[in-house]
Amino acid sequence: MNIERVNEIVEGTLLFAPDAACSCESAFASDLMSDVLRYYMENTILITGLCTLQTIRTAEISNIPCIVFARGKQVSDPMLQLAKENGIAIIESGLTLFEVSGRLYQHGLKSVQEYLHSKKEEDRQR
């Protein structure tokens, strides 16, 4: 699913989309960044109500290509700047975390894999 389609589904405002086309296969909903760091996040959308610079930083570290800020949270200029520097798409949505998650699930996005699985994948890449 591409970023524009995600934006349509969550009735969002697309604040930034990187030039490179990105296709997301899964999503993860959390306000706890410590938990985001525990899972495999390749091609995964982060759905969150936590609107801080560290949300963007956590996404960067985890290779997350797109963040949907739910519950009408408004992204600050420094956050948007950091997202642009790191090529992370940013969507604001007035829907709740539950509704954003439900709609994306209904449209075929999957849950993330446990990081345990990704370590096997990493070994295969070596």
Add this chain to the structure above:
Amino acid sequence: MRIEYHIEGGDFSSGGSASSAVRKTLKQFNIAPLLVRRIAVVLYEAEMNVVAHAYHGTMTVDIRPTGIHVVIEDSGPGIEDIDKAMEEGFSTATDEVRQMGFGAGMGLPNIRKNCDEMKLTSTPGEGTRLEIQVNF
């Protein structure tokens, strides 16, 4: 290749910038993306621990052909009970740290899970030293 970064305690707006810089450096080398991610997560967790708990610290990164070796040393309150700190869910984080989405007691266990070697030592009232190794 050896690089040293300064980390300022309590500076949440810059927190993670050292890990971000190392991640960008590693991406330039021919290292599997998931391995880069694993290293970035380890460094970010460690860096945020300094930001959240200490006064200031340094992150010394040594990139070798066989792997990455990192020492994170801080001046701060230190850790009273290291075994307890390694337990999932144990945290002494302030409300401010929790409002940033951290402080759930997952950091140190997550570091241990993602690195190949980990050595944590601390002197209460002085500071903490974390040494980690991730093999390529």
